Amino acid sequence: MRSYAGRLGSLLPRATRLKLDRKGKFGAAILGAYVLVAFVGLYLVRDPVQQDLVHRLAGPSWHHWLGTDSLGRDMFSRLIAATRTDLRFGFLAMLIPLAIGTVLGAVAGYLGGIADSVIMRLADLVQSFPVILLFLGVAAAAGTTDSFLLLGPGELPIMIVFALVGWVVYARLIRSEILRVRNMDYIDAARGGGLSTPRIIVRHILPNAIPQTVVYAVVDVGLAVLSLASISYLGLGIPAPNPEWGAMINDGQIYLAQQWWLVVAPGIAIAGLGIALALIGDGLDDEMRR
Amino acid sequence: MTTPRLSVKDLHVQFPVRSGHRKQTLRAVDGVSVDLKPSEILGIVGESGCGKSTLARVIAGLTEPAHGSVELDGRPLPPRRTVQEQRAIQMVFQDPGASLNPRLTVGAVLTELLHRHGIVDRARERERAEDLLRRVGLPARAYDARPRQLSGGQRQRVGIARALAVEPRLIVADEAVAALDVSVQAAILNLFADLRVSLALSMVFISHDLSAVQAICDRVAVMYLGKIVEVGSVDELFSAPGHPYTRALLAASPSLEETAAVAPPLTGEPPSPLRVPNGCRFHPRCPLAVEKCHIAEPQWEMQGEHRTACHRAWEVDDVTAAGARHPRGIALNP
Numbered sequence: 001m002r003s004y005a006g007r008l009g010s011l012l013p014r015a016t017r018l019k020l021d022r023k024g025k026f027g028a029a030i031l032g033a034y035v036l037v038a039f040v041g042l043y044l045v046r047d048p049v050q051q052d053l054v055h056r057l058a059g060p061s062w063h064h065w066l067g068t069d070s071l072g073r074d075m076f077s078r079l080i081a082a083t084r085t086d087l088r089f090g091f092l093a094m095l096i097p098l099a100i101g102t103v104l105g106a107v108a109g110y111l112g113g114i115a116d117s118v119i120m121r122l123a124d125l126v127q128s129f130p131v132i133l134l135f136l137g138v139a140a141a142a143g144t145t146d147s148f149l150l151l152g153p154g155e156l157p158i159m160i161v162f163a164l165v166g167w168v169v170y171a172r173l174i175r176s177e178i179l180r181v182r183n184m185d186y187i188d189a190a191r192g193g194g195l196s197t198p199r200i201i202v203r204h205i206l207p208n209a210i211p212q213t214v215v216y217a218v219v220d221v222g223l224a225v226l227s228l229a230s231i232s233y234l235g236l237g238i239p240a241p242n243p244e245w246g247a248m249i250n251d252g253q254i255y256l257a258q259q260w261w262l263v264v265a266p267g268i269a270i271a272g273l274g275i276a277l278a279l280i281g282d283g284l285d286d287e288m289r290r
Numbered sequence: 291m292t293t294p295r296l297s298v299k300d301l302h303v304q305f306p307v308r309s310g311h312r313k314q315t316l317r318a319v320d321g322v323s324v325d326l327k328p329s330e331i332l333g334i335v336g337e338s339g340c341g342k343s344t345l346a347r348v349i350a351g352l353t354e355p356a357h358g359s360v361e362l363d364g365r366p367l368p369p370r371r372t373v374q375e376q377r378a379i380q381m382v383f384q385d386p387g388a389s390l391n392p393r394l395t396v397g398a399v400l401t402e403l404l405h406r407h408g409i410v411d412r413a414r415e416r417e418r419a420e421d422l423l424r425r426v427g428l429p430a431r432a433y434d435a436r437p438r439q440l441s442g443g444q445r446q447r448v449g450i451a452r453a454l455a456v457e458p459r460l461i462v463a464d465e466a467v468a469a470l471d472v473s474v475q476a477a478i479l480n481l482f483a484d485l486r487v488s489l490a491l492s493m494v495f496i497s498h499d500l501s502a503v504q505a506i507c508d509r510v511a512v513m514y515l516g517k518i519v520e521v522g523s524v525d526e527l528f529s530a531p532g533h534p535y536t537r538a539l540l541a542a543s544p545s546l547e548e549t550a551a552v553a554p555p556l557t558g559e560p561p562s563p564l565r566v567p568n569g570c571r572f573h574p575r576c577p578l579a580v581e582k583c584h585i586a587e588p589q590w591e592m593q594g595e596h597r598t599a600c601h602r603a604w605e606v607d608d609v610t611a612a613g614a615r616h617p618r619g620i621a622l623n624p
Contacts, residue, residue: 185389188352189449193403193456194376203402207393 024283030276038087041080048073048081049241057259066265069251078243079265085152085244086225086273092150093162093224094217100163101170102213108171109178109209110201120175123168132231134161139236154239158231162224169220170213177209184208215285222277229270245270293364295492296326296349296379296460301358303344307564314564318344319355320516326460329490331482333507333524335497335539337560341516342496343384346464349494350381362459377407380453384465386445390437396423396448397433403455422451425488427481443474450481454489462494467502479505500543504528512536515560515571522596532591532598534578570601578602 020028052072060067066075108119138157148156181187182205190200229246231237238244245266252262303319319341326332336342347353349360354369361367367375383389391399400419404410410418420430426447437445446466453461463482467475483506485491497503503510503524510527512520512535520533531537538556556575561567567574573583583601591603598604 185383185385186391188347189381189383189389189452190391192350192352192376192379192381193406193452194373195402195406203394204391208391 020280020283021286023279024287027276027279027283030272031280034083034087034273034276037080038084041083045077045080046074048077048243050074057255059259060261066261067259069248069262070255075248075262075265078248079245079269082243082245082248082266083269085238085242086228086270088150088152089155089159089228089238090221090225090273092159093166093228094220096159096163097166098170098213098217098220101167101172102174102210104167105171105174106178106201106206106209109175110182110205116175119171123171126165126168129165131161131165132234134164135231135234135236142236142239152238152242154242158228158237162227166220166224169216173213173216174209177212178205181205181208211284211288215281215288218277218284219281222274225270225273229266292327294325294361295328295330295363296494297361297364298322298324298345298349299359299361301345301348301360302356303341303348303353304356316563317516317566318563319348320563320566321358322513322516322518323358324511324518324521326492326494329486329492330509331486331491331493331495331507333495333497333503333510334513335500335503335510336513337498339560339563340513341563342498342513343464345513346381346462346494346496349460350379350462351376352381373407377456378458379460379462380456380458382446382449382453382461382463382466385469386442386449387437387469389449390445392437394436395433396435396437396440396451399448399452400433400455403452407456409455409457419455422455423448425454425485426451427477441474442470443477446470446474446478447481450478450485454485460492460494462496464496465498466495468497468499475499475502482506500528500539512539515566516563517571517599519572519600520596520598522593522598526593526596530593530596530604532593532596532603533572533600534576534602535572536598570599572600578605 056072058068064074104119108116141157142154145156147153190204232244232246233250248266249263301322305316307314307316348355351371359366401415404415423432428447467478507524509523511518514535520536569585570583570588573579588599588601590597
């Protein structure tokens with residue numbers, strides 16, 4: 001009897017079990033640093049929301065490595081604290097739509113017919129809707145919601161919008177991959193061998209349909225962080241005073257001429273994460289093409 | 291007379307085709323009846339698009355027929371088969387690159403089937419799978435290999451092992467050697483020949499390669515545009531072909547020896563199965579076609595076990611003569 005973990009392993013797409021190439025490893029190392037910072041960084045720095053109006057907009061010094069912002073909060077501490085918020089949000093904003101989209105895409109692709117039509121028209125509908133309106137709509141609610149499970153204060157309504165919109169890409173990806181895979185001879189061979197439909201889907205279709213989606217999902221974490229930063233920059237994101245990279249750029253932009261590091265530091269943080277994830281995604285993609 | 295292992299009766303397979311607003315019906319298999327005795331290898335030959343593969347898929351239970359039945363050992367199989375019925379007929383596919391799941395090891399593919407049908411308990415599954423691999427001429431260590439680590443010929447051997455794993459009563463090999471190198475083709479054909487002796491294998495061997503069919507089959511059925519036009523033993527059919535289409539196929543097949551009947555090569559494409567010609571469906575391309583070929587569908591002409599659906603069956607001498615007179619024949623061989 002094989003172990004349960006062993007069985008789970010065989011269901012995982014090969015991509016998640018493969019070694020990465022050099023650039024992929026480089027990306028993984030950067031991501032690892034971010035994750036480390038997200039987990040332990042908060043315990044090593046000062047209180048990121050502690051205001052000190054006497055020392056506002058101070059320049060970088062031994063005491064304040066990246067200076068202070070307009071309310072005298074230590075920028076370095078805020079940058080570190082924001083890592084946890086953005087990373088956690090980014091991964092959840094990938095995982096939740098991934099889960100919804102995989103199920104809907106698999107149903108649409110495998111069943112076809114009416115189920116396919118309904119799900120895909122729904123996808124068209126969602127895609128044609130201006131997302132920024134949704135964010136405007138939930139912005140008011142965001143200020144008053146508390147923490148919810150893994151989500152911090154004010155994050156739940158934003159995450160709901162991400163889930164509502166984000167599943168579409170995954171559903172389309174999974175659906176088209178399933179349509180490709182289900183016509184392969186090995187699916188006929190599995191049917192001819194008398195295997196059950198659930199087993200064919202789980203063991204023969206999904207493992208071959210999912211890898212492309214995994215590549216996209218990795219990059220999507222970066223896109224989600226970028227989106228969160230963008231809406232925070234517009235003032236529709238995670239409410240103050242909790243630090244978040246996009247909101248920090250928004251706060252700092254009016255001081256760009258004098259205290260440019262207030263904008264550049266969170267900008268570099270976002271870009272670095274995006275590059276790391278893109279490198280990993282690219283590395284996985286190359287590895288799977290082999 | 292023994293019950294045939296496989297008996298296909300008046301099988302029709304149709305596919306709806308929509309071109310713009312017009313709905314048409316593609317008659318891929320259009321009334322095929324053929325029998326297969328136990329431990330016999332029946333070859334089915336014909337040009338691309340004649341319905342060979344569709345016939346294979348129906349026999350293997352992967353496509354539902356519109357009409358007609360497939361009987362195994364005298365018992366008709368329903369269109370939707372039970373697991374046991376599905377198991378009884380196994381298919382070997384053409385493209386060994388596409389017929390193996392790239393994510394699974396060879397061992398996983400085989401043991402999955404062994405479990406499904408309760409053939410061996412888990413303790414002995416590896417032993418059994420390695421037996422199967424040895425039987426098809428692969429080393430036991432292939433058990434842990436993934437398809438991409440194997441060559442085309444090795445993959446096809448895995449495909450054969452997979453078909454044998456569930457102990458089927460019949461194997462349908464659909465162009466099983468067409469995608470392989472010539473030397474590998476010979477090795478796989480030898481494997482089929484060996485298995486037939488050691489396992490008393492019954493097999494439908496579908497191919498467009500007449501020399502492959504001649505090498506391993508007992509009987510051959512020639513298919514044209516969804517219908518069987520000639521059936522006979524390999525010896526009879528190759529030495530005294532009754533149907534002008536069979537003669538044309540034999541003439542077109544490259545061979546080192548002189549073929550018994552010389553016929554002009556066929557010209558043009560077979561007609562579309564969307565618009566099957568009236569009368570004999572071969573008449574537009576037939577060098578022997580006469581008036582009644584345009585009107586009446588030919589009935590079987592028998593010479594013992596050898597039968598031909600042609601109004602002018604076995605008019606061998608005329609063929610050569612007619613071929614010479616035939617305008618297309620002249621154009622090709624001035």
